[in-house]
Amino acid sequence: MYQPIHPLRSSTLPLRRINYHVNHWGPEQSPLPPLVLLHGWMDVGASYQFTVDALRQQRRILAPDWRGFGQTSTPQADHYVFADYLADLDMLLDHYAPGQAVDLVGHSMGGNVAMMYAGVRPERIRRLVNLEGFGMPATRPAQAPTRYAQWIDEIKQLHQGEKTLNTYDDASGVARRLMKTNPRLSQDKADWLAQHWARPNAQGRWEILGDPAHKVTSAQLFRVDETLALYARITAQVLAVEASDDSLGQWWKERYSLDEYHERLTHVPNCRMAVVQDAGHMLHHDQPEAVARLIEEFLN
Numbered sequence: 001m002y003q004p005i006h007p008l009r010s011s012t013l014p015l016r017r018i019n020y021h022v023n024h025w026g027p028e029q030s031p032l033p034p035l036v037l038l039h040g041w042m043d044v045g046a047s048y049q050f051t052v053d054a055l056r057q058q059r060r061i062l063a064p065d066w067r068g069f070g071q072t073s074t075p076q077a078d079h080y081v082f083a084d085y086l087a088d089l090d091m092l093l094d095h096y097a098p099g100q101a102v103d104l105v106g107h108s109m110g111g112n113v114a115m116m117y118a119g120v121r122p123e124r125i126r127r128l129v130n131l132e133g134f135g136m137p138a139t140r141p142a143q144a145p146t147r148y149a150q151w152i153d154e155i156k157q158l159h160q161g162e163k164t165l166n167t168y169d170d171a172s173g174v175a176r177r178l179m180k181t182n183p184r185l186s187q188d189k190a191d192w193l194a195q196h197w198a199r200p201n202a203q204g205r206w207e208i209l210g211d212p213a214h215k216v217t218s219a220q221l222f223r224v225d226e227t228l229a230l231y232a233r234i235t236a237q238v239l240a241v242e243a244s245d246d247s248l249g250q251w252w253k254e255r256y257s258l259d260e261y262h263e264r265l266t267h268v269p270n271c272r273m274a275v276v277q278d279a280g281h282m283l284h285h286d287q288p289e290a291v292a293r294l295i296e297e298f299l300n
Contacts, residue, residue: 002192005053008046010071015091016084021045021071022092025052025061033126034097035299037063038089040108042210044070046196047107050189051284054292057300062096064088066110068211070196078158079151079216085113086120093124103299104236107131107284115268118238119230127299128236131291132281134248135264136222137256143221151219163215167205174198174206184279184286193285224264231267238271239298241291247281 009024023045037048045063052061065072067088068080075084093102104125106114111133118125139147157163168174174194179185185193198206248258265271274294279286 002050002186002188004049004192008049008052012071013092013095015095016075016088018067018073018075020067020073020088020092021065022096023048023063023065025063026059028060030059032057032059033100034102035059035061036089036093036097036102036104037061038104038106038110038114039063039066039069040106040110041214042069042208043107044196044209046070047193048105048284049192050288051292051295054289055296056292057296062092064092065209068214070209074211074213078155078213079219080211080214082113082218082220086117089113089117090121090124101126103127103129105129105131105295106133108133108281115234115238116227116230118236119233122233122235125234125236127239128234129239129241129295129298131241131283132243132247134256134261135224135227137252138224138260139221141221147217147221148219150217154216158213158216163212165208165210165212165215167201167207168198169205171195171198171206174208182280182282182285185282189285228264228267231264232269234268234270236270237298238265238268239294240265240268240271240273241283241294242273242275243279243281243283243286244275244277245280 006025011022011024013020013022039045039047045065048063066085068074101124104114111130112135114128115130115133118128171194174197175190178190178193198208201207246258248261276283276287276290284291
């Protein structure tokens with residue numbers, strides 16, 4: 001199994017009526033700004049371990065598990081609203097970095113949260129690294145009736161037990177699942193991730209540490225005009241990182257393209273781009289050393 005160079009520590013913070021689990025690395029005190037790492041959908045904060053191990057500079061690093069993921073508790077609700085991530089992040093920073101501007105890294109969904117938050121609270125972010133946080137395809141207001149109906153139907157399916165997450169015989173089954181999703185993931189890293197990505201339930205089956213309600217489609221349409229307004233308010237320098245595999249094109253086909261994403265980034269006042277070679281969407285697993293170099297060179 002993978003042996004971390006910098007073992008993670010854990011803390012739990014009561015926040016907004018749930019218990020937030022936060023992973024920590026590095027010294028508690030550092031002259032450098034705190035580095036905050038935001039994970040993606042159906043992932044956990046510990047997912048950044050390989051990148052943290054590849055960083056050369058010692059600094060304070062925090063990686064929360066989003067609500068309903070990892071070891072953070074599940075709210076008393078049957079769906080998730082994206083704006084909650086912004087409020088959660090704001091209150092986490094109030095606690096762990098009061099009065100400080102932080103360096104923020106977000107992957108996938110976490111990258112989307114980071115970009116939005118940097119537009120909402122520009123003074124809280126010094127520099128921002130967006131790892132494949134592409135946003136979503138553009139929508140039209142005319143799609144709203146169908147979207148609301150879809151959301152209602154999926155809420156019903158959730159309560160009828162039709163939206164569930166797979167369970168596995170043991171941790172090795174979880175590791176095989178991770179390697180099937182990402183063929184570049186090595187066995188030792190998959191075995192390590194499985195211990196943080198899942199746990200045995202009362203029946204001894206290993207279940208993913210994610211609330212099935214995360215599978216319910218958002219009731220709200222993705223509004224590009226709102227997103228661009230947020231981008232325009234970002235004052236931090238931004239590094240937008242992509243993997244050489246076009247995961248965006250693989251997901252969305254003709255509905256959304258890298259060219260469209262790149263056009264959106266022109267609305268960010270100070271943004272540069274980089275590509276990590278021989279990597280897919282989980283680029284921080286595929287090429288942690290390359291990702292760590294990009295992050296450190298940009299932050300410095």
